[in-house]
Amino acid sequence: MARSRLTPQRESELYQAVIDLLGEVGYDGLTMDAIAARSHSSKATLYRQWGSKPELVAQSLRHHEPVRIAEIDTGTLRGDFHEMVARTDDCRMEKDSAMMRGLAHAIGDNPELLQALRELLIEPEVTGLGQVLRRAVERGEVAADNPALDLVPHMMIGAVVARPLIEDRPVDQAYLMTYVDAVVLPALGV
Amino acid sequence: MARSRLTPQRESELYQAVIDLLGEVGYDGLTMDAIAARSHSSKATLYRQWGSKPELVAQSLRHHEPVRIAEIDTGTLRGDFHEMVARTDDCRMEKDSAMMRGLAHAIGDNPELLQALRELLIEPEVTGLGQVLRRAVERGEVAADNPALDLVPHMMIGAVVARPLIEDRPVDQAYLMTYVDAVVLPALGV
Numbered sequence: 001m002a003r004s005r006l007t008p009q010r011e012s013e014l015y016q017a018v019i020d021l022l023g024e025v026g027y028d029g030l031t032m033d034a035i036a037a038r039s040h041s042s043k044a045t046l047y048r049q050w051g052s053k054p055e056l057v058a059q060s061l062r063h064h065e066p067v068r069i070a071e072i073d074t075g076t077l078r079g080d081f082h083e084m085v086a087r088t089d090d091c092r093m094e095k096d097s098a099m100m101r102g103l104a105h106a107i108g109d110n111p112e113l114l115q116a117l118r119e120l121l122i123e124p125e126v127t128g129l130g131q132v133l134r135r136a137v138e139r140g141e142v143a144a145d146n147p148a149l150d151l152v153p154h155m156m157i158g159a160v161v162a163r164p165l166i167e168d169r170p171v172d173q174a175y176l177m178t179y180v181d182a183v184v185l186p187a188l189g190v
Numbered sequence: 191m192a193r194s195r196l197t198p199q200r201e202s203e204l205y206q207a208v209i210d211l212l213g214e215v216g217y218d219g220l221t222m223d224a225i226a227a228r229s230h231s232s233k234a235t236l237y238r239q240w241g242s243k244p245e246l247v248a249q250s251l252r253h254h255e256p257v258r259i260a261e262i263d264t265g266t267l268r269g270d271f272h273e274m275v276a277r278t279d280d281c282r283m284e285k286d287s288a289m290m291r292g293l294a295h296a297i298g299d300n301p302e303l304l305q306a307l308r309e310l311l312i313e314p315e316v317t318g319l320g321q322v323l324r325r326a327v328e329r330g331e332v333a334a335d336n337p338a339l340d341l342v343p344h345m346m347i348g349a350v351v352a353r354p355l356i357e358d359r360p361v362d363q364a365y366l367m368t369y370v371d372a373v374v375l376p377a378l379g380v
């Protein structure tokens with residue numbers, strides 16, 4: 001599909017506007033009008049270039065680059081997890097968490113959207129965690145048959161989603177560091 | 191407020207209809223029309239007895255009884271967790287999880303609704319878990335200063351919310367049992 005009508009920078013601003021609006025009004029409340037207004041584009045441009053709201057949202061998720069976990073390699077598992085948390089600033093964490101809440105219901109009836117969320121945000125995280133953990137197993141830090149190995153993505157994503165439900169506080173680095181030290185590493189026997 | 195116009199059984203059916211619809215269409219998509227149709231009530235009755243959608247949803251959550259965790263006391267922490275999971279059947283887990291997704295975005299802009307969700311579903315769970323854990327500390331199964339003690343609600347609620355995001359499978363008892371044995375108990379040093 002030709003995307004030549006917007007410069008890469010304008011395209012990038014537009015995708016960010018979609019991610020921000022998802023966090024503010026949720027998927028159901030997200031309108032092409034609101035996206036056009038926030039990104040100073042015309043609705044005609046949006047429809048011409050992306051065809052539909054689900055496509056535009058999926059493309060915005062694709063553009064929303066996850067933290068590159070797999071390249072983190074400090075030499076210890078504790079160091080790798082701490083570096084992972086340190087690379088995600090608190091503001092980004094709050095925006096991502098708002099966006100996830102905004103998508104939470106919509107993915108129930110848009111299999112296409114759940115698929116996009118999985119491929120673009122969750123699978124890279126699962127794959128990256130898998131590489132960090134594989135290296136820890138190779139170094140002998142974690143037993144290869146430790147049953148918690150497959151559940152690390154559930155622990156990490158669960159920690160992010162659960163906190164705003166339980167406490168009246170957003171997720172931040174201090175909380176995630178505590179969670180890594182108190183839950184993730186002990187479960188892995190480190 | 192007088193609630194005399196519906197029998198307790200009709201009221202109970204109506205609350206269940208609200209919970210089911212929340213899971214199916216989400217909070218934003220939930221209309222008084224749909225609730226009236228599903229529960230075979232008139233909209234006039236709904237408005238007369240509950241005033242507004244947020245009030246009716248909060249009241250339905252209040253009626254949606256959580257598993258009574260605090261009364262579980264098998265004599266070991268592992269036994270208590272397994273009993274907790276065993277008391278929540280898979281169908282109930284799937285409905286609760288759909289309802290949580292349906293509420294996820296709405297609680298972002300309805301502080302009243304988040305408050306209701308916290309008081310009615312989350313706090314009883316946190317309190318119940320606290321009592322189960324306190325007994326484990328008293329028995330000497332868990333060190334009183336274990337830093338994972340405060341994070342058990344985050345682990346459990348996170349496990350429930352994270353699975354459908356990561357895997358193409360709903361939460362079930364087998365998954366939760368594995369999670370308890372591989373993550374929760376090792377983090378607590380059991």
